[in-house]
Amino acid sequence: MPWNVRNAMSLKEEFVSLARQPDANIRELCRRFSISPQTGYKWLRRFEQGGSAALQERSRRPASSPRLTEAALEAEVVALRQEHPAWGGRTISSLLSKRIAPSTVTNVLHRHELIQSTEKAREARLRFEHDAPNDLWQMDFKGHFALQQGRCHPLTILDDHSRFNLAIHACDNERGATVKEKMTEVFQRYGLPVRINVDNGAPWGSPRNPGEVTELSIWLIRLGIQISFSRPYHPQTNGKIERFHRSLKAEVLDGRQFSTLVQAQTAFDRWREIYNLQRPHQALGYQVPMTRYHPSPWAYPNQLEDFEYAPDDILAKVYHGRFRFQKRYFSIAKGLVGQTIAIRPGRDGGGMFDVYFCHQRLRTIDVNKPDYGP
Template identity: 25%
Template sequence: MPRKRFTVEQIIQKLREAEVELARGKTIGLVCKQLGITDQTYYRWRKEYGGIRTDQAKRLKDLEKENARLKRLLADAELDKAILKEAAFGKLLSPVKRCQAVTYVRNTLGPEIVSERRACRVLGQPRSTQRREPYLPDDEPRLVKRMIELATQYGRYGYRTIWGMLLLEGWKVNHKRIERLWRREGLKVPKKQPKRRRLWLNDGSCVRLRPGYKDHVWSYDFVQDRTSDGRSFRMLVIMDEYSRECLSIDVARRLNSEDVLERLSDLFIQRGTPNYIRSDNGAEFTAKKVRKWLERVDVKTLFIEPGSPWENGYVESFNGTLRDQLLNGEIFDTLLEAKVLIERWRREYNTIRPHSSLGYLPPAPEAIAPCLPASATLQLANKDTDNHLGTVT
């Protein structure tokens, strides 16, 4: 005979019937036989539900259900807490990290305790993303290899500059993919520079007068470094603000206003004169002979406010790049070595290195002809004239 289960209400009702029959003088065995239960069941029921009314039994049943529900919620909360505790090894900002966290949590706490559904829900990972098989493009190994080669060759370039160089080489790749591979390979990501508040801007500031076309505004400045013997040398940097092209870097132990005039005259012969030339208030730039000579050749001077290098931002940014990517990583034994390496870096900067403000193109992709001094230019011109006259004769 199959075992029958009774509800709490049925049990209390049978106990009431048993009490009535016992009051009539019947024995317990006869009453249990009449109710269809055993003596042991009767005594167990009377111990658990004796003296309880039906409404009290319903209330007790509801309390038991509520207690079971609260226990289940507490167990779920503790399990979620354990999942978060196991996965608390960093911010889970990417699907890849969340996928790794889900797998790690299930392996640590046990797949029979933590299901994939629960782990994904707690860690905020869609199950479709968790189960998606990663797709590896065919060109990714070659791309990573080339990216590492460029990062090794140009150690201070960030991923955006490397991305620009890859575009110039013909790679069809998104900058976000390069950033992902860059971080995956553990390459350096340059920190962002903090913004600076401008206190004032005078008429010579690069914010008030921005370059509008090539050879519109030039700027020049001095940079100082030392050779391995401790002796200092100076560099005169001249650049075109619009194209970001570095026109020249003169290297010498000493540079004065005469050297500034000589270099400017060579560049004016080679490229023509700009409309404006911007500089700080150094003695070499504010010298009377320099200002008068620039006035005679119809070049207007722009002097920034003293103590405000951000007003000459184009050349200051270039100086920072020069120091970060070359000067800080090289030890110059002689002045000649410094001249050769700095000139090589200048050509690389103009023809190879992508510039973010130019759409990740180099400032001067075409080959750069060497800057000849004025005397050499005149000698070549005289030689060409003599050859021409000899041919006519």
């Protein structure tokens, strides 16, 4: 994200956190953050000498002190809850180095009428997560809301393994060209993931034809990324980003009115820093996402290379949303016009074939049931 939009302090802390991880390639990180190696090493030296406070001009008061009296500790709990109304007892307890039990935090919140009696702990769920950062990213728009000037469409991207938020972009629309521009910024900074999961809506899919690829999805596939689509009417298949959206709504959007996209982006950037670097997450054992994330070694390419299919693949050219195979015509995504696809025998045989674009399987066809007549 451009320097004049993102909070410079957030950039410094994020860079230092990533650069201090084992096996970090500092020069590559400097390139992705658009800073010189000299600047990167200077930030690291300052952090090693004075921690986060040394990275900024203003001083930062510690979140807590081991010498706090019981009354002062209670005041700290109240202040944290007032600043972050969606944080519960376990999160606040962890942030205060567990010097106060979660149940005690909850009692304090009740005593100060900062928690509703109707609030109930959500049932624990067995959550699946991928083994490593960048194995899977989840991406979606957090709806849209009115500004004093236009509307804001927050585009969010989340790493499945670490819950690290790669971006919250305040967009003025949900068009594919806009998403491509924002994703390019993310790829240039963090590299490419193995897979991205999205829903079946625009701009990456088609609600009427689940699994159909758009021009945006085709670009992602050509980058070598596997695209997966959530099951229609089953948002839980993108569950982590849905939970992220609830937090974004509760902690940033509820009860607030933004004048412009720039004002909304400023609020997103501030909250993103707290979410990634400061807020403990229950699903991570009360660690912060930054402790589990590192950029992908798979760098964003300067130009797209042509994909090489296997020698035994049957190749076909796409014309006007269809292709010809064994003198029969079958439908395919219109965005693939002019592209080459591969046709491979299906596992079960019997006239069944799988259709691929690059590495991505698009559909299965039955040569005995063409989509178009002779």
